[in-house]
Amino acid sequence: MTTNEQVLNSLPPVYFPNEINIVKKLFLPVSKVSNNFNCLSGYFSSKAISELAEPLSVLFKNPLAKGRFVISPNLSDEDKEALIKAYENEESIFDFLVGKDEITREALVTSTLEAIGYLIKKNRLDIRIALMKEGMMHAKIWLFSTTEGEVAIHGSGNATKSGLMTNFEQLVFSREWESKSNKTIIDSYQDRFNTFWDGRRDDSYTLKLNDKTISKILMSTKTDVSEEEFPNLLNKLTKHLENKTVSQRLTIPEWLNFRDGDYKHQGEAIDAWIEQGYKGTLEIATGGGKTLTSLVCASIAFESEEAGILVIAVPNKPLIKQWAEDVRNFSLRPVDTEGIGTKGIVRVIRRTIKEHEMIPQHSAIVLTHDALKTDEVKSVLSKYKNKIMLIGDEAHNLGSASFVDNPPGFIELRLALSATPERQYDPEGTLKLFDYFGPVVYEFSLEEAIGNCLVPFKYSAHKVYLNQEESDLWKEYTEKINSLLWSEDKETKKLVEQLQIRRRAISEGAENKNSAFKSEVSTLKSRIHSLAFCTDKSPEQLISVNDILREEGFLFHQITGDETSNKNLMQDVISSYKRGEIEILTSKKVLDEGFNIPPIKTAYFLASSGTVRTWVQRLGRVLRKSDDTGKKIAEIHDFIVFPPENTKEFKSLVSNELKRMQWFMSLAVKDRSLDQAISISNELLAIKELL
Incomplete structure (x- = not known):
């Protein structure tokens, strides 16, 4: 009569799965004499369970037999982040276990998944996910506790159908009693498995299957998995979920006073x-x-x-x-x-x-x-x-x-x-x-x-002129616009809009604003919590402003689309800015909407569009109350563009600059700080009347 030890000892040490039936020749005989198994695999597919259905069903005939998987799916960084978030929020991570491509209604009701769900509910199968902080866990190890001792199946074959059945892979079968080196190998494998399983590693996160995952598996199974056991399992799990899961509800925080x-x-x-x-x-x-x-x-x-x-x-x-x-x-x-x-x-x-x-x-x-x-x-x-x-x-x-x-x-x-x-x-x-x-x-x-939930502000205006090149280009665009302005043709109207945008870019990016900006920031007494808005119609102004700040020894950081696309960088920049470690931020359009940085107290508007919405949004960035800094008042520096000559081609320039000035002045603090702005405004008004 062949003993279990003889069966195990008769198994060859090396296997090539694409050349033989690895299930019949290796996994089945090992499972017949095993009580438990642990699997450490860098890849996982539920199809592997399906392929191993016969040996695993033999193993699980023993009511005390258990299996454990530590898997590390080949996930993108985006998927890793989503998975960690799902686990932290006690959301289902079941989708990540079987792969995105398999998440279909049919896949969720297959017999394989029913078996997995049933074994998990019976506490006979457990799955944990190992996510490496860098790189990925790439092991391929099956550890079986047999009646004769520990054995291992290890090599290049993953816990996937192709890894076990199709690819050219090699698997090695090791018995701990066969040699001292084999015992060392198996002990080291078991030790590594345990460190992953228990979450004792500094190089990785270990995620457990949680209640919502189990509930999702439960929902995907049929009630006839076990007619005798299933109702009890359902009642038990439902009660467990009711006890452990607190239903989320939108609740107004007690500290929020929106009535007084x-x-x-x-x-x-x-x-x-x-x-x-x-x-x-x-x-x-x-x-x-x-x-x-x-x-x-x-x-x-x-x-x-x-x-x-x-x-x-x-x-x-x-x-x-x-x-x-x-x-x-x-x-x-x-x-x-x-x-x-x-x-x-x-x-x-x-x-x-x-x-x-x-x-x-x-x-x-x-x-x-x-x-x-x-x-x-x-x-x-x-x-x-x-x-x-x-x-x-x-x-x-x-x-x-x-x-x-x-x-x-x-x-x-x-x-x-x-x-x-x-x-x-x-x-x-x-x-x-x-x-x-x-x-x-x-x-x-x-x-x-302003004066209630926003701080008041002082408005300082600074006069700059278009240079000759900018002036000539402005005239050129104006002549083209005027020649097309009365057309009702849609394409012509689009062309007019494009020309108007290009013309506006001239005043927004006027070169003389750079020297005026340098003059103002060089005398700034309190450097921290400053902000410079530049035009989004060309990169030159932002580059020049950054160069000026570098020359003047400012600690600054720009915020463009490149920075906002990196959320960790943005958090670091804003935190440093709030602490005063970064003195001034430079930006284009990206800070116009929604950003909440209350400490900002001094702002330089080098470029202002012709839309009131932009003025409102940018002013709102600066006037927010700041409990941390105790901000009482803010200051706006506006750079007003004048034409080098008072001719009719510059009528729109003068009108737009005057309109913006009057809007800001109507909201600003009415004291001596407004004198220069009033003087510049009167100059523009006089020019407008001439044109």
């Missing part, structure tokens, strides 16, 4: 939106607390709803993080979609909807305007059966045809936020935007905000 004091306008805005039937636009000045106001609106709207999804659409990716931080103050862990593509966002929304079916709750998803516009995102959201609320931040940007011509009409609760909701030169887009979100139901202007 400097921010009582927030309560008035909330009431106006509710009276309008939970739709409408709030026109609240930058710094007036639009974000918190909208989240209170959402909390009230969802108060009687057992389940609901809050969708927050923002104009750019860096604002996702800021909104997510505010949402956390309302007792929700938001879904932060920064760095996630459309397919990933769809997957997150689908998973959220599935979780709501199991555990009714409130969820918040923060995404960009561009993501909201996609058919894929709108389609998956439309499948949600409960209430959805949409907050459109800086909603004027959503007035473009790509949104208003096909908006998500299935969303009932709608709130638009903007300091300047009307789209300049686009009345049709403005009308469609109001048709969708609802009209402006409450206004809180800059005039009302």
Whole structure:
């Protein structure tokens, strides 16, 4: 009679899976005499379990037999981050176990997954994920505890179907009793497995399967897996989930006072939106607390709803993080979609909807305007059966045809936020935007905000002239514009718009602004918490400003799209700036919308566009209250461009510069600091009357 030891000793030491049936020749005989197994694998596929169904079913016939996997899927950095976030938020990580390509309804109900789910529920199979901080875990080791001792199957074959069956791989079979070196090998393998399993390694994270993962597996299984056991398992798991999972709900924080004091306008805005039937636009000045106001609106709207999804659409990716931080103050862990593509966002929304079916709750998803516009995102959201609320931040940007011509009409609760909701030169887009979100139901202007929730400011104007080259180019563009201005042809109108933008770029980037800027910053007494806005129409001005600051010995950092695309860098820069370690920030258009850096107290507007919206947004960056620094007043330096000669070609230049000056002067502190601006304004007014 052949003993177990004889069976194990008769197995060859080396195998090539593509040449023989590795299941029959190796895994099956080992499983027949084993009690438990541990697998450490850099790749994992549920198809490997399917291929090993026969030996594993033999092993699991023993009611005490158990199996453990430590896997490290070959994930991108984006997937790693999403997986860690899912685990930290106690969200399901099941999708990551079986691979994105296999996440289909059919795959979720296959017998293999039912078996995995059943074994996990019976506590006979456990899976943990190892994510290396650098590189990846690339081991391929199976450890079996047999009746005769420990054995190992190791080599180049991964825990995948191709790794075990198809590829040209090599596997080695080692028995600890065969030699001292074999025992050393197996002991070292077991030790490494345990350090991963217990999360005792500094070079990696170990993630456990959590409640929501198990619940997702439970939902994907059929009730006939075990007619006798399944009802008990279901009741036990449901009770466990009820005890351990706290249903998330949007909750207004106790510290937030939106009825009295400097921010009582927030309560008035909330009431106006509710009276309008939970739709409408709030026109609240930058710094007036639009974000918190909208989240209170959402909390009230969802108060009687057992389940609901809050969708927050923002104009750019860096604002996702800021909104997510505010949402956390309302007792929700938001879904932060920064760095996630459309397919990933769809997957997150689908998973959220599935979780709501199991555990009714409130969820918040923060995404960009561009993501909201996609058919894929709108389609998956439309499948949600409960209430959805949409907050459109800086909603004027959503007035473009790509949104208003096909908006998500299935969303009932709608709130638009903007300091300047009307789209300049686009009345049709403005009308469609109001048709969708609802009209402006409450206004809180800059005039009302300054001195209350915004600090007052001093306005200093500095006179500069176009140089001869800039003057000649301005005239050239003006002549071309005037010759085309009366045409009704669409293509001609587009050409006129392009010429006007090019002409505007001349005044925004006027070379003489550089020397005027240098003169001002060189005498700046308090350097910290300063900001310089440069034109976005060419890179030269920003480069020159940076060179000037370098020459003057400033500690500065620029913020452009390159910086904002790196969230860790942005966090470091802003933190250093707030501490005063970086004295001045230089930027183009990227800081116009949404960025909240309250310590800014001195701003240089080297380039100002002709739109009031830009003035409002940039002024709002500077006037925010700062409890950390105790800021009482801010200072704006504006660079006013004059023509070198008073001829009719420069009429628009003079008019635009005068209009901007008068707007800032109307809001500024009325004291002697305004004298120079008044003098320059009077000069422009006199020139305008001549032209």
